[in-house]
Amino acid sequence: MNLHNTIAQSLIRSTGEVFSTMLGCELSGAEVTVEGTAAGSASGPNDGVVSFIGIAGSWAGTGSLSCSPAVACRVCTAMLMTEATSVDEDVLDAVAELTNMIIGSVKTDLENELGPLGLSIPTVVFGRNFKTRSAATAEWIHVRFLWDGDPLLIKMCLAPSEKPHAVHHGGNPTCQVEV
């Protein structure tokens, strides 16, 4: 199995497990695509909530979750068991933690093949009509899920580090993402 397949299968498994365990719900869909090879390729424009986590080690990259404000509020409501009707600090924190759990679980899977990896602290963006741009040259593996018909995108890019370095926990991501 190549690395793209390994990452895609791990994203599907971990996302399903986190939604099932922490939110008590099931996702459908899980459509996998591979996108963007040119350095600096931009996504979007986006509306809604996007969460990023940097991955560092002998391989480096970024994991990301994107969803609408309504889905972000549903995540918060299901996770904290308190009604969220607009995107506030609790909602952004819940989305960040969801991303942390999903990408953290994928990271653990990948360490079996790639060696020790580190995760950054998540960054969450909420807004309208914004673009994200990655300086990384690696392809992005996209997995599109449906949650009761609402779309949710989980994606990851990962490539060998040009300058392998020690893994730090809680440090800055090595894969720059401009917003």
Added chain:
Amino acid sequence: MDSDVLVVDDSAAIRKILTRVLRQTGMAIQTIHEAGDGQEALAVMAQHRVDLVLSDINMPKMDGLQLLASLKASPQWKNIPVVMITTEGGETKVAEAVKLGAAGYVRKPFTADQIKEKLVGILEPAVTL
């Protein structure tokens, strides 16, 4: 005597979830303190009695392993059990936490039963009259 617990995680969402789960475990818990990182945790512990620490690993300022090492190096706090609750599921991190003296380890995502299982033997069950 009911126990006082400190929950350490940079995610307010996880702190809320753990607080809710702890209240549902049926253990004799009096107060649940919260801290957003290791430094805050040490500040809380300097002010309050704490009988158990539940800590994330990947946090800003002072991470969970640094917090664990600080507690185990302290004559005052070295006997307080510390359970790590984290996305860091790799064997290396587990081994590091155990080596530093962690009383247990729960991987995120977690269920209420998994948390309760780790607390059996550390906290007393609540007395029901």
